[in-house]
Amino acid sequence: MKKTLHIQPNDNVIVALEPLYAGETAAGITLLEDIPSGHKFACLSIAAGQPVIKYGQPIGHATVSIQPGQWVHSHNLKTSLSGTLDYQYNPVSNPIEARPGSRPVMAYRRENGTIGIRNELWVIVTVGCIGDTARNIVNTFRQRHPLDDIDGIFTFNHPFGCSQMGQDHQNTVKILQDIVTHPNAGGVLVLGLGCENNQLKPFYDSLEQINPQRVRCLNCQDVENEVQSAVELLEQIYQAMRHDRREVCDLSEFSFGLKCGGSDGYSGITANPLLGRFSDNLVRYGANIVLSEVPEMFGAEQLLMNRAADRATFDKLVAMINRFKDYFLSNHQVVYENPSPGNKAGGITTLEEKSLGCIQKAGTSQINDVLDYGERIQKKGVSLVYGPGNDLVSTTTLGACGCQVVLFTTGRGTPFGGFIPTYKIATHSELAARKSHWIDFNAGILTEGVTLDEAAEQLVEDLIAVLEGKKTRNEISDLRSIAIFKQGVIC
Numbered sequence: 001m002k003k004t005l006h007i008q009p010n011d012n013v014i015v016a017l018e019p020l021y022a023g024e025t026a027a028g029i030t031l032l033e034d035i036p037s038g039h040k041f042a043c044l045s046i047a048a049g050q051p052v053i054k055y056g057q058p059i060g061h062a063t064v065s066i067q068p069g070q071w072v073h074s075h076n077l078k079t080s081l082s083g084t085l086d087y088q089y090n091p092v093s094n095p096i097e098a099r100p101g102s103r104p105v106m107a108y109r110r111e112n113g114t115i116g117i118r119n120e121l122w123v124i125v126t127v128g129c130i131g132d133t134a135r136n137i138v139n140t141f142r143q144r145h146p147l148d149d150i151d152g153i154f155t156f157n158h159p160f161g162c163s164q165m166g167q168d169h170q171n172t173v174k175i176l177q178d179i180v181t182h183p184n185a186g187g188v189l190v191l192g193l194g195c196e197n198n199q200l201k202p203f204y205d206s207l208e209q210i211n212p213q214r215v216r217c218l219n220c221q222d223v224e225n226e227v228q229s230a231v232e233l234l235e236q237i238y239q240a241m242r243h244d245r246r247e248v249c250d251l252s253e254f255s256f257g258l259k260c261g262g263s264d265g266y267s268g269i270t271a272n273p274l275l276g277r278f279s280d281n282l283v284r285y286g287a288n289i290v291l292s293e294v295p296e297m298f299g300a301e302q303l304l305m306n307r308a309a310d311r312a313t314f315d316k317l318v319a320m321i322n323r324f325k326d327y328f329l330s331n332h333q334v335v336y337e338n339p340s341p342g343n344k345a346g347g348i349t350t351l352e353e354k355s356l357g358c359i360q361k362a363g364t365s366q367i368n369d370v371l372d373y374g375e376r377i378q379k380k381g382v383s384l385v386y387g388p389g390n391d392l393v394s395t396t397t398l399g400a401c402g403c404q405v406v407l408f409t410t411g412r413g414t415p416f417g418g419f420i421p422t423y424k425i426a427t428h429s430e431l432a433a434r435k436s437h438w439i440d441f442n443a444g445i446l447t448e449g450v451t452l453d454e455a456a457e458q459l460v461e462d463l464i465a466v467l468e469g470k471k472t473r474n475e476i477s478d479l480r481s482i483a484i485f486k487q488g489v490i491c
Contacts, residue, residue, distance in 0.1 A: 001448050003027075005269055006043065008056035013040040013072050015054075015265055015347075017447050032069040038265030038347035038411070038428070040072040052077050055268065057300070059353035072349070079350040081299055081336040084325050089314045092306045096365040099284045103251035106468045107404075108183065108244055112209040115253045116183030117404045117421070117467045119244045121153040121237060123189045123230070124180050126203055127161030127196035130220055134191055137230040141238075144231070149242045150186065151469075153234070156419050156482040161198035168488045173198055174374035175484050177207055178400035180215060184420055186241035187214040189233055194221030213240045246468070252286030254467060255377055257398025257406040258361040259293055260391070262339075264411025265347025266427035268357025271409035271443035274425070277456040278407070278463075279363035279382065288377055290403055291362055292387040292394040294324045298336060299355035304384070309366045316370035320386050327487065338389070342412045361409070373485060377402040392483035395422055405466060413438055417474025419482050421466060424473060425459075440466075440473050 004027045005015045014027050020035040027043065035041045040054065046066040051058035060079045066072060108116040121141075123134045134155040141153055156179070160172040176198075180188050192200030204217045216233045220226035258275050262268055279289045297304060301321050308314035328335045338351040348354050368381040374397075377383060387397035391408070395418035398406050405420055411427035413435045426432035429444030441462060446455055466472060474480065 010056055012044040012046055012053045014043045015040055029069050033071040035071050042066045042068050042070050042072050055356045057356055060350040074344055074349055077349045079336050087305055087318050090306050094364045096280055096283045103285055104248050105251050105464055106246040107249045109247055110183045111211055114183035115249050118151045118184040119186040120151045121187050122185045123155040123191055126192040126198040126200055128159040130193050131157035137227050140227055141231050141234050154480055158482055158484055160484050162196040163491050165488055165491055168486050172484050175400050186244050187237035190217040192219045194219040255288035255403045257290050257403035259394050260409045262348055262354040262357035263343055264427055266411050267409055270446045271425045271427040272357050272360040274443045274455050275361040276363040277452050278459050280365055281456055281460055283365045283381055289382045290385055290398055292385045292397050293389045295389045296358045297355055299352035300359045304359055307367050309368045320370050346411050371401055374400055392481055393485050396482045415479055417479045419480055421472040422474045438473055
């Protein structure tokens with residue numbers, strides 16, 4: 001295993017792939033300080049104010065003079081980003097050749113043509129104040145049935161659906177409707193209270209392409225015993241879905257959400273490049289790839305814009321980026337207050353550095369569409385969807401737009417899962433070994449002699465197994481949550 005990585009020839013920093021210590025020689029340079037694993041050290045003299053280069057791009061500027069062998073981090077490197085920017089469309093074409101033939105995958109084909117990878121029964125609440133009631137309903141139903149003929153019954157709590165105004169209320173309605181109609185659910189009970197802003201009747205009546213035998217609704221205030229009444233409805237839904245069976249589908253019919261901008265210094269050299277190669281491979285198969293977490297694109301957004309399929313897509317991408325920057329500014333917040341303390345502990349210093357790792361998940365293919373929050377996938381290939389960097393919100397956003405599974409790169413580790421399978425990819429082997437009950441795939445093998453193409457093929461095969469029923473770590477641990485983006489006030 002190599003001790004260091006010099007990513008691009010013009011980089012003036014080198015990444016430590018293991019802890020290095022003052023006085024030892026690494027990459028031909030005598031180290032002047034200890035260098036933690038995943039962190040950077042200078043390989044050239046960098047004057048104060050001069051750009052620090054990583055991935056062949058500036059990741060900020062030196063705040064003091066830095067000598068070869070010195071640790072480069074928050075004490076001597078600062079972001080060069082500020083305010084809003086003007087963008088130019090400089091299209092870069094890199095067509096991805098389609099793979100001949102098809103790749104069969106066993107999955108659930110729903111009546112409306114959508115494809116699910118699980119056959120689950122869900123209870124979705126229109127308002128947060130009946131979340132615990134939904135949990136009691138689910139637990140009661142579980143006690144009555146072994147559920148060995150479906151993939152389980154679940155509910156996902158949230159705090160919204162009432163006391164919301166304007167766009168926040170519309171966001172809640174849209175995301176919950178997207179969840180209700182997601183093909184990973186073979187049946188859904190929509191549970192309302194009765195007095196909330198998110199009224200059950202208009203919510204239910206505006207659902208599109210549903211089978212009323214599989215999607216039912218109940219207002220708790222309308223019945224004497226809401227648990228008993230809900231369980232009776234669940235019995236009917238269960239009978240309608242319990243005989244569903246997987247059938248032959250094609251990999252081109254699936255959508256994959258890719259998330260996490262970068263959580264440590266390994267993200268941009270292992271897990272995110274791996275997802276980039278995975279993305280290109282899946283585009284070749286005709287599948288859909290979706291990225292979110294808009295603020296984590298700040299700094300490298302021009303590189304994504306250059307890959308827009310056409311001027312209209314470029315304009316939508318510019319609007320998405322500026323809209324999110326305006327969101328920060330309208331709330332009197334610093335646009336570039338990133339990375340997090342955990343990111344910094346793992347070796348990421350600036351948002352430029354984080355974003356250059358983030359965008360690698362999109363591979364090299366063109367960006368075909370830009371989606372608003374809660375909007376469904378419209379076009380084949382790679383799309384971006386409006387959403388924040390928050391892990392749970394972005395995972396929910398990706399599931400709501402139509403992804404059947406989310407691939408989440410992590411260098412710090414996290415156990416959580418969304419309402420769809422949430423597949424965790426470790427950026428380094430130490431995390432994969434230490435938190436094996438959290439991690440589904442170890443991208444650290446890329447620093448241990450495995451090539452990017454080999455790792456990507458392994459990842460594709462393992463993901464196909466997940467599509468066909470293999471449980472992700474979050475599913476095994478029964479860790480499933482949703483979160484909805486809130487932009488305004490609660491009244």
